[in-house]
Amino acid sequence: MNGIFKALADPTRRKVLELLRQGPMAAGELSDRFPVSRPTMSAHFNILREAGLIAAHRDGKSIVYRLQLSVLEDALLSFGQLFGIGGTAPAAPREGSSA
Template identity: 60%
Template sequence: MSDVFKALSDPTRREVLRMLKSGPKSAGELAKAFPVSRPTMSAHFNALRAAGLVSTEKAGKSVIYHLNVSVLEEALLGFAGAFGLGSRPAPDASSERKE
């Protein structure tokens, strides 16, 4: 879980994940959206891959990135569960006090 949150701590990596929400994209396509060097983007991609947030496939000379939503969901649910969030049922409207 800590690798996921470390990866999510960077705004560039969060934006890459947002871009991948609409479907797989090549490394070049993703890199064009950011005013940073290719080695810097490569480091971002490596962090996302290490956290399991993205997977890759080779397509000729291109690397295609895919979003792994299940890893993100699992980390968020685990985090919420660690603090007891979401484990209590929602309050029943009829049991609220009326003043």
């Protein structure tokens, strides 16, 4: 859980996830869309992969990353539910209920 939020805390990594939403993409192709070096991007991929947010598989010379949407979904939803945000809202005191 913490790894996911840590991974999400960096704008570059969030953009990677957004790009991957359109479909799997190779590391190099992904890197080309960011103004940082490939090693730096590789480190970002590692963090996202360790958090479970993306999965890697080799395809010939390339390594293709794909979004693990369900992991992101579970994290966002279960965190949101702690606050009654999103789909099913539990009985929770609202902000201005006693002011």
